[in-house]
Structure formats: structure tokens, C-alpha cells
Amino acid sequence: MATKLVDLVYWRHMWRTGVVFTGLVIGLASLFQLSAVTVVSNVFLGVMCITFPLRFYYKLLELLRWNPGVHPFQSCLDYDSSLTNKETVMLVEETVLLIAFAVTEIKRLIFIENIFDSIKFVVLLYLLTYVGIQTNGLTLVISAVIAVFSLPLLYKKQQVRIRRIARAVRAFLKRVKSLFSSVYDSVRPPPAPAPKPAISAANVPKQKAKSK
Numbered sequence: 252m253a254t255k256l257v258d259l260v261y262w263r264h265m266w267r268t269g270v271v272f273t274g275l276v277i278g279l280a281s282l283f284q285l286s287a288v289t290v291v292s293n294v295f296l297g298v299m300c301i302t303f304p305l306r307f308y309y310k311l312l313e314l315l316r317w318n319p320g321v322h323p324f325q326s327c328l329d330y331d332s333s334l335t336n337k338e339t340v341m342l343v344e345e346t347v348l349l350i351a352f353a354v355t356e357i358k359r360l361i362f363i364e365n366i367f368d369s370i371k372f373v374v375l376l377y378l379l380t381y382v383g384i385q386t387n388g389l390t391l392v393i394s395a396v397i398a399v400f401s402l403p404l405l406y407k408k409q410q411v412r413i414r415r416i417a418r419a420v421r422a423f424l425k426r427v428k429s430l431f432s433s434v435y436d437s438v439r440p441p442p443a444p445a446p447k448p449a450i451s452a453a454n455v456p457k458q459k460a461k462s463k
Contacts, residue, residue, distance in 0.1 A: 259271055259400075260399060260400060260403050260404075261403055261404060261407065262400075262404055268400070272396075272400050274294075275396050276393060276396060276397070278290055278294060279389065279392060279393045279396065280393065281293075282389055283389065302324065305323045305324075306322075306323060306324075308323075309321065309322070309323045360372040367428065367431070
């Protein structure tokens with residue numbers, strides 16, 4: 252499954268990726284005017300408008316003895332999409348681990364475990380409020396689909412230039428972080444000196460006796 256997704260994203264099979272990409276974009280864009288139930292129903296009706304004529308055509312050829320009884324979609328019917336017990340357990344474990352990781356990260360950011368990470372999280376949330384005012388979730392989903400099918404191919408074509416830009420951005424962020432760290436160290440009050448251990452009264456006569 253992962254290999255097939257990578258092949259789709261990198262356009263290794265042009266016609267297959269084109270069909271999937273076009274179908275996703277058109278289906279999501281249809282949700283602006285129609286309900287999800289209507290869009291899904293029309294998609295399946297469109298698919299069956301293709302499969303029914305083909306099935307009847309092959310059946311007619313079989314009745315005329317021009318076809319040895321081959322089903323046109325036998326490869327799709329034979330494809331085993333079920334999960335074994337081991338695969339089901341692995342999928343559930345990965346899902347639980349992702350949820351636990353997300354909850355841990357959110358707690359770490361909300362309860363300020365690291366000041367700089369929490370500041371970046373606050374800036375991200377503040378920017379998302381403006382994004383939510385200007386657009387809706389469906390537009391973001393369509394943009395994400397377009398980005399998934401375009402950015403990996405763009406990175407593959409312009410890999411050297413993008414890496415150069417990424418190094419420059421990382422260097423700039425490192426300088427900004429060091430600047431904030433120096434400002435924070437200069438503003439932070441110095442640590443209080445550790446208290447000196449008090450000399451107990453029982454040790455004073457012993458010390459005098461040793462001096463004699």
C-alpha cells in the first residue's frame with residue numbers, strides 16, 4: 252500500500268495518478284454545492300454506468316460464443332483487500348501510538364515544557380485563526396490534496412535549489428533562536444548563592460581540644 256501511494260504521489264503511472272488526482276479534486280470541489288451523500292452516490296453511479304455496459308457486453312459475447320466466459324473485472328474481484336490478524340494488530344498499534352504521541356505533544360506545548368516550542372505553537376495557532384477567517388476546511392483539504400500531488404514532484408525536480416534555500420532558512424532560524432536565548436539569559440535573574448553549612452555547637456569543643 253505504501254509503495255502504491257508513493258507511485259501515485261510521484262506520478263510514476265501518469266494515467267492512474269491523473270485519474271485519482273482529477274477525481275479527488277472534482278469530488279471535493281463538488282462538495283461546495285452538493286452534500287457529501289449526493290457526491291458519493293453520483294460517483295458510484297458514474298462508475299456503475301461504465302461497469303454495467305462492459306459486463307453486459309462481455310455476457311453478450313459469451314452467449315454468442317465469441318468469448319470464453321472471461322469476466323471483465325475478474326482481476327478486481329480476485330484482489331484480496333482483507334487484513335490478516337497480524338496486520339490488523341499492527342494497524343491498531345500504529346494508530347494508538349500516533350494518538351498517544353499527539354496527546355503527549357499537545358500536553359507538552361500547552362503546559363509550557365519548552366518555552367520556545369510553546370511560543371512557536373502559539374504563533375501557529377494565531378496564524379490559523381486568520382486562515383480560518385479567510386477560508387474554510389474544505390478549501391484547505393483541496394489545497395492539501397494539490398500540495399500532496401505537486402510538492403514531492405517539485406522537490407524531486409528542484410532538489411538542489413530547495414536544499415540550498417532550506418539550509419539558509421535553518422541558519423536564519425538558528426540565529427534568531429540564539430538571539431532569543433541570549434536575551435532571555437540577560438533578563439533572567441542570577442541564581443541565588445547556595446547557603447553555607449552551619450557549624451553545630453557540638454563540634455566547637457572538639458575543634459578547641461584539637462588546637463590545644
